[in-house]
Amino acid sequence: MNWNQVLFDVFPYVALTLAVLGTVVRWRARPSTVSSLSSQLLERRKLYWGSVAFHWGIIILLLAHLVVLILPRSVERWNQVPARLYALEMTGLALGVWTLVGLGILIFRRLSEPKVKAVTSSMDLVLLAVLTLQVVTGLWIALGYRFGSQWAPAVFVPYIRSLLSLQPRSDLVAALPWVLRLHALAFFVLLALLPFSRLVHILSLPLGYLTRPWQIVLRVRPRSVAPPLPRP
Amino acid sequence: MDVRAHLSMLLHLDKCIGCHTCSVACKNIWTDRRGAEYMWWNNVETRPGTGYPTGWENQQHYGGGWRRNDKGKLGLALHSRPKALANLFFSPKMPEIDDYYEPFTFRYEDLITAPESDQQPTAIPISQITGLPMEIEGGPNWDDDLSGSDIYARNDPSLDAVPKAIRHQLEEIERVVFSYLPRICNHCLNPSCIGSCPSGAIYKRSEDGVVLVNESKCRAWRMCVSACPYKKVYYNWSTGKSEKCIHCFPRLETGQAPACAHSCVGRIRYIGVLLYDAERIPETAAVPEDRLLETQSDIILDPSDPEVIEAARVAGIDDGWMDAARRSPVYQFVKEWKIALPLHSEYRTIPMMYYVPPLSPIMTTVEQSLIRLDLPDEEVDFELFHELDKARLPIAYLAKLFAAGDEKVIRRILRKMLAVRLYKRRQSISGEVDETTLRLVEEAGTSVTEIEATYRLTTLAKLAERFVLPPYNREVSIESLQDPLAHKGEVGVGYMRPPRRGS
Numbered sequence: 001m002n003w004n005q006v007l008f009d010v011f012p013y014v015a016l017t018l019a020v021l022g023t024v025v026r027w028r029a030r031p032s033t034v035s036s037l038s039s040q041l042l043e044r045r046k047l048y049w050g051s052v053a054f055h056w057g058i059i060i061l062l063l064a065h066l067v068v069l070i071l072p073r074s075v076e077r078w079n080q081v082p083a084r085l086y087a088l089e090m091t092g093l094a095l096g097v098w099t100l101v102g103l104g105i106l107i108f109r110r111l112s113e114p115k116v117k118a119v120t121s122s123m124d125l126v127l128l129a130v131l132t133l134q135v136v137t138g139l140w141i142a143l144g145y146r147f148g149s150q151w152a153p154a155v156f157v158p159y160i161r162s163l164l165s166l167q168p169r170s171d172l173v174a175a176l177p178w179v180l181r182l183h184a185l186a187f188f189v190l191l192a193l194l195p196f197s198r199l200v201h202i203l204s205l206p207l208g209y210l211t212r213p214w215q216i217v218l219r220v221r222p223r224s225v226a227p228p229l230p231r232p
Numbered sequence: 233m234d235v236r237a238h239l240s241m242l243l244h245l246d247k248c249i250g251c252h253t254c255s256v257a258c259k260n261i262w263t264d265r266r267g268a269e270y271m272w273w274n275n276v277e278t279r280p281g282t283g284y285p286t287g288w289e290n291q292q293h294y295g296g297g298w299r300r301n302d303k304g305k306l307g308l309a310l311h312s313r314p315k316a317l318a319n320l321f322f323s324p325k326m327p328e329i330d331d332y333y334e335p336f337t338f339r340y341e342d343l344i345t346a347p348e349s350d351q352q353p354t355a356i357p358i359s360q361i362t363g364l365p366m367e368i369e370g371g372p373n374w375d376d377d378l379s380g381s382d383i384y385a386r387n388d389p390s391l392d393a394v395p396k397a398i399r400h401q402l403e404e405i406e407r408v409v410f411s412y413l414p415r416i417c418n419h420c421l422n423p424s425c426i427g428s429c430p431s432g433a434i435y436k437r438s439e440d441g442v443v444l445v446n447e448s449k450c451r452a453w454r455m456c457v458s459a460c461p462y463k464k465v466y467y468n469w470s471t472g473k474s475e476k477c478i479h480c481f482p483r484l485e486t487g488q489a490p491a492c493a494h495s496c497v498g499r500i501r502y503i504g505v506l507l508y509d510a511e512r513i514p515e516t517a518a519v520p521e522d523r524l525l526e527t528q529s530d531i532i533l534d535p536s537d538p539e540v541i542e543a544a545r546v547a548g549i550d551d552g553w554m555d556a557a558r559r560s561p562v563y564q565f566v567k568e569w570k571i572a573l574p575l576h577s578e579y580r581t582i583p584m585m586y587y588v589p590p591l592s593p594i595m596t597t598v599e600q601s602l603i604r605l606d607l608p609d610e611e612v613d614f615e616l617f618h619e620l621d622k623a624r625l626p627i628a629y630l631a632k633l634f635a636a637g638d639e640k641v642i643r644r645i646l647r648k649m650l651a652v653r654l655y656k657r658r659q660s661i662s663g664e665v666d667e668t669t670l671r672l673v674e675e676a677g678t679s680v681t682e683i684e685a686t687y688r689l690t691t692l693a694k695l696a697e698r699f700v701l702p703p704y705n706r707e708v709s710i711e712s713l714q715d716p717l718a719h720k721g722e723v724g725v726g727y728m729r730p731p732r733r734g735s
Binding site: 026030031032033034035036037038039040041042043044047048051052054055056114115117118119121123196197198200201204205206207208209210212214215216217218219 | 313314316317320321322323326327328329334359361362363364422423426427429430431432434435436437438439447448449450451452453454457467469470471472473510513729730731732733734735
């Protein structure tokens with residue numbers, strides 16, 4: 001087994017297992033540690049410029065990656081018209097830059113604001129480093145290997161699909177440039193870090209808020225006196 | 233009718249001496265922890281003043297409470313539901329730490345470890361967040377007793393209601409006036425903190441109305457901090473969870489009054505059960521501005537009414553609670569004597585803590601540019617009774633705080649309180665009450681019996697009369713979840729895991 005196989009055949013499953021099991025354990029056994037750990041109370045100006053740009057940028061980019069993965073044919077068909085291809089790639093590049101700027105502001109804020117620094121853990125720094133790697137390699141690919149949305153459906157999607165169908169084929173990525181592989185690897189690392197870092201807050205996206213009633217009332221005491229329990 | 237019980241507090245502001253004992257009692261029990269140092273679940277403000285956090289009443293700025301739209305429908309002032317999700321990454325109206333104050337301590341160890349020198353060693357102030365030396369620029373009661381100037385008072389958002397001429401008078405040194413306003417969470421019937429929480433982590437207990445944050449469900453979206461118009465939900469920057477006044481429910485469940493009430497030096501606080509009709513909450517919260525006070529008072533039910541008693545039985549309210557409701561001192565102040573009001577009912581959260589507004593002395597009487605000092609005390613009071621506008625604390629200001637701007641209500645209450653004072657003074661000085669005073673009693677819309685009862689509960693009531701605590705029957709609810717026999721020999725049932733900061 002060579003390095004390529006370890007990193008692209010085995011590691012993705014290790015990362016996924018860690019992500020799933022770790023999250024389930026943390027969610028059930030230590031729910032009081034699950035939080036987005038917002039530091040807006042301590043500093044708000046830089047957070048505004050950093051957090052909004054970073055979050056929206058990376059969410060839209062992540063969804064775009066998902067679209068390529070799920071509908072590669074449609075993306076290929078969209079890209080047949082050069083104008084549409086350019087529009088797509090330009091949008092992606094702009095979003096990438098926006099995300100990187102946001103991330104840069106967030107890192108600067110975390111290191112320069114004493115109050116924010118006081119609530120920074122080493123895991124936060126690791127996370128910021130991996131995220132930076134993720135975004136920078138992404139931008140590198142967008143600029144250096146034009147045009148990602150054109151070749152990815154044929155070159156990269158088959159590998160991800162092989163992972164998802166539990167028949168990993170690391171040979172599909174063995175010959176790809178190292179930046180591409182690093183980009184994929186960074187994602188797997190983030191996946192593995194999910195339950196052990198504040199990343200876990202992604203999973204608490206509160207969509208239920210859109211439909212729940214305004215007020216929540218809990219009954220601590222039974223409506224009437226409960227009947228005696230049977231003795232063991 | 234869906235009858236529910238509520239444990240409410242009444243704060244008699246005419247008795248508050250602004251000593252902060254309540255705040256300290258609360259702090260020692262609940263918020264003396266990392267991340268919570270800046271929180272004062274109970275705080276005492278000097279009013280007029282900007283309060284804590286600074287300018288909390290400015291809802292244009294903080295976006296707290298509910299707003300009624302032109303069609304009469306109620307919505308959060310802070311956000312619509314989709315907007316809440318869009319604002320997850322940055323909550324635009326959330327206060328910053330400096331709106332409260334940066335918590336500080338002093339480096340006391342320097343006092344004993346400093347090297348020998350010609351100067352006395354000093355303990356320099358350090359931030360409780362960063363641990364670094366800091367310049368102290370604020371505190372939770374920075375403008376206590378106006379801090380010797382009216383700069384803070386001038387920025388009080390509620391002063392907007394006071395006419396310009398009176399505001400100018402307030403700034404004159406001889407006419408400076410202040411009173412105290414202790415505040416805890418109002419444990420509202422229509423809490424906007426619950427309504428704003430994307431995670432659905434905040435809830436109201438149906439048995440006693442206490443509003444709590446579930447620390448296991450809170451995800452630090454921090455909308456509650458902005459949405460609470462009283463700014464009584466705080467964000468713990470260390471654990472990354474929101475926290476708020478829990479009305480000392482562990483004390484209530486064991487038959488003790490909340491720490492703030494129990495420790496009160498001036499004995500201004502009363503605890504009692506109020507019954508309310510939960511079905512009427514939505515309509516009550518959405519009535520037009522001029523009917524707010526009346527409907528918010530109407531939602532509280534009479535515990536002696538047979539219809540209410542029957543509905544309460546159906547709703548499963550314990551007899552002990554009904555008995556407590558009938559003896560509730562809060563009910564007497566709020567519903568029978570009608571001299572207590574909620575704070576800022578116009579926020580439409582239906583707050584359940586009530587205040588008896590403070591009386592204030594008459595302003596110096598000026599006649600032909602000479603200050604008249606020869607007026608005997610009793611006559612000054614009579615003068616005040618007939619000309620409440622001469623009271624130092626402007627009626628318009630009190631109305632803005634407690635009556636959604638309705639000055640008539642404040643006048644009625646102040647007259648009643650003055651009637652009690654004048655009646656009892658006459659009685660204790662001359663032994664009998666003269667015609668003028670009796671006429672005045674009638675004019676105030678009260679009676680001799682009511683005056684005697686008000687006087688008794690205000691001044692003489694002992695602990696058991698001030699805190700009428702209902703039996704919680706905790707054993708019953710525990711038995712429905714756990715079999716006590718199976719847990720024989722163990723200490724307590726279940727355990728708690730305090731929240732700690734995740735990685």
